[in-house]
Amino acid sequence: MSGPAAAPRPAAIRIEGLSRNFGALVAVDHLDLTIPAGSLFGLLGPNGAGKTTTIKMLTTLLPPTAGNAEVAGFDVQRQPREVRRSIGYIPQLISADGALTARENLMVFARLYAVPRHERKERIQQALAMIGLVEVADTLVRRYSGGMIRRLEIAQAILHRPSVLFLDEPTVGLDPVARRAVWEHVKELRARFGATILLTTHYMEEAEALCDQLAIMHQGKVVAQGSPAQLMFEADEADTLDDAFVYFAGSAIETGGTYRDTAQTRRTARRLG
Amino acid sequence: MTPPRRDERPGALVDGTPSRQPGPLRRAALACRDFTQQVLVIAWIETKKIQRDPTELLTRAVQPILWLGIFGVVMNRARAIPTGALSYLDFMLPGILSQSVLFIAIFYGIALIWERDLGLLHKFLVSPAYRGALVTGKAVSAGIRAISQAVIVCLLGLVMGAHLRFTPLALGGMLLFIVLGAAIFSTFSLIIACIVKTRERFMGIGQVLTMPLFFASNAIYPLSLMPDWLRLVARANPLTYQVDALRALMIQGGQSTLGLGLDLLVEVLVLVGLITLGAWMYPKAIR
Numbered sequence: 001m002s003g004p005a006a007a008p009r010p011a012a013i014r015i016e017g018l019s020r021n022f023g024a025l026v027a028v029d030h031l032d033l034t035i036p037a038g039s040l041f042g043l044l045g046p047n048g049a050g051k052t053t054t055i056k057m058l059t060t061l062l063p064p065t066a067g068n069a070e071v072a073g074f075d076v077q078r079q080p081r082e083v084r085r086s087i088g089y090i091p092q093l094i095s096a097d098g099a100l101t102a103r104e105n106l107m108v109f110a111r112l113y114a115v116p117r118h119e120r121k122e123r124i125q126q127a128l129a130m131i132g133l134v135e136v137a138d139t140l141v142r143r144y145s146g147g148m149i150r151r152l153e154i155a156q157a158i159l160h161r162p163s164v165l166f167l168d169e170p171t172v173g174l175d176p177v178a179r180r181a182v183w184e185h186v187k188e189l190r191a192r193f194g195a196t197i198l199l200t201t202h203y204m205e206e207a208e209a210l211c212d213q214l215a216i217m218h219q220g221k222v223v224a225q226g227s228p229a230q231l232m233f234e235a236d237e238a239d240t241l242d243d244a245f246v247y248f249a250g251s252a253i254e255t256g257g258t259y260r261d262t263a264q265t266r267r268t269a270r271r272l273g
Numbered sequence: 274m275t276p277p278r279r280d281e282r283p284g285a286l287v288d289g290t291p292s293r294q295p296g297p298l299r300r301a302a303l304a305c306r307d308f309t310q311q312v313l314v315i316a317w318i319e320t321k322k323i324q325r326d327p328t329e330l331l332t333r334a335v336q337p338i339l340w341l342g343i344f345g346v347v348m349n350r351a352r353a354i355p356t357g358a359l360s361y362l363d364f365m366l367p368g369i370l371s372q373s374v375l376f377i378a379i380f381y382g383i384a385l386i387w388e389r390d391l392g393l394l395h396k397f398l399v400s401p402a403y404r405g406a407l408v409t410g411k412a413v414s415a416g417i418r419a420i421s422q423a424v425i426v427c428l429l430g431l432v433m434g435a436h437l438r439f440t441p442l443a444l445g446g447m448l449l450f451i452v453l454g455a456a457i458f459s460t461f462s463l464i465i466a467c468i469v470k471t472r473e474r475f476m477g478i479g480q481v482l483t484m485p486l487f488f489a490s491n492a493i494y495p496l497s498l499m500p501d502w503l504r505l506v507a508r509a510n511p512l513t514y515q516v517d518a519l520r521a522l523m524i525q526g527g528q529s530t531l532g533l534g535l536d537l538l539v540e541v542l543v544l545v546g547l548i549t550l551g552a553w554m555y556p557k558a559i560r
Contacts (some may be wrong), residue, residue: 061560089396089399100322104318111311
């Protein structure tokens, strides 16, 4: 390593004044956030807080209404293709094709990401080994359990060695055993590839177990940021992260999230469960 | 910890391309290669699905069978529609083939809504693949499905005594126009799916569109029989050019009334226009 040990890590994600409106609704409201390279960062918040909208803007799926953001050093609006080349994304919904086998699913993405032909088979095999699906690699994904599908999606997202990974509620609908298996794989991703990981979750236990930094979003803004311990301390010395979450996000029932969003989330949970 | 190899470093270019920028020609060549590869990947997915579940291809054959076996037989006897030197069966066969291709393609957009609801679409759109390549890949996929219809309709036509032409040129041209037709209407369907976003609305619009497109064309009667206003509509309908070309290519003694060159030009221009529009609309499907 060169340079002084105390030098700050470069930012993998830099967000400045990012906003997104849907008509009169302000989903993300002048968001400022810097996520250092190599960190495992958790974005928490109640339904409709703006987490998924933020991820959609950072992954170039949605243009911001105002402000700007850089991911892996590239501007999401001016350099969307460079951003896409540098990131991996696991959406909240199921993104593996049930009509194909795991190997075929991986092959599709290896080719879409232009992984060189001579490396494709080896990388696919490595990815399958890493997530423990070698034995069932040639089984149709529609026969997989929820945990297996999520593991496959993790493998799909890392085939091209992204520097930033986005995981949108990666364990929604999974049982505790499958959830822990996903956690282990997420930790391994960071250890092995040094990727920066931004994940959203509703599970405080997950945030505490995985993330070294957290931000709590509420009504499109970051209302608190820090390590899990810091957040609990700042939340009037809350006993648990759940209490800290309620302290910052409020206990009122959220009005955010559309009927369609809810239906999709429940459908995903049912498919994975 | 041992530092990873260059291509394993986060964010490193996967093909290990040196940091020196390639020239504009090389960049264009690489973009073309990537575009083609991405189109082929999307089409490859479709071939896998057809291989595993060919039942849809068979059920889709019912409609052309009914049109040829009932409507065709009756009208052939009645000789009510002047079709020049061709028998009515020979005249309508390319029309029914085009119709069955249209019916498959026009509902193709529902797959986009399905993929959007699942989350597959999000994943495709976050990949560095060109939007145009994703849309073209879908169009080619619809073309692949349409070829199976051509086989079924031609076999049926042969059984009923149609006079088909089997020269390599005719077969090649026929294949080209079938794929073009399927690509046009599937891309049109994809654009509608991007706008309406729900399955129910999409099915309604699909039903509303198919019949006008079919009847306002030269599929089952010649343009010369139409009143002026309908002829104008038919001339603006890509299905007319597809039928016109297929009639000239696949039927012995069949002739193009509009000219094969014009047929091809119109079909290609419409497809390019729709794919351009589709590539722009595609990301909007998830918003």
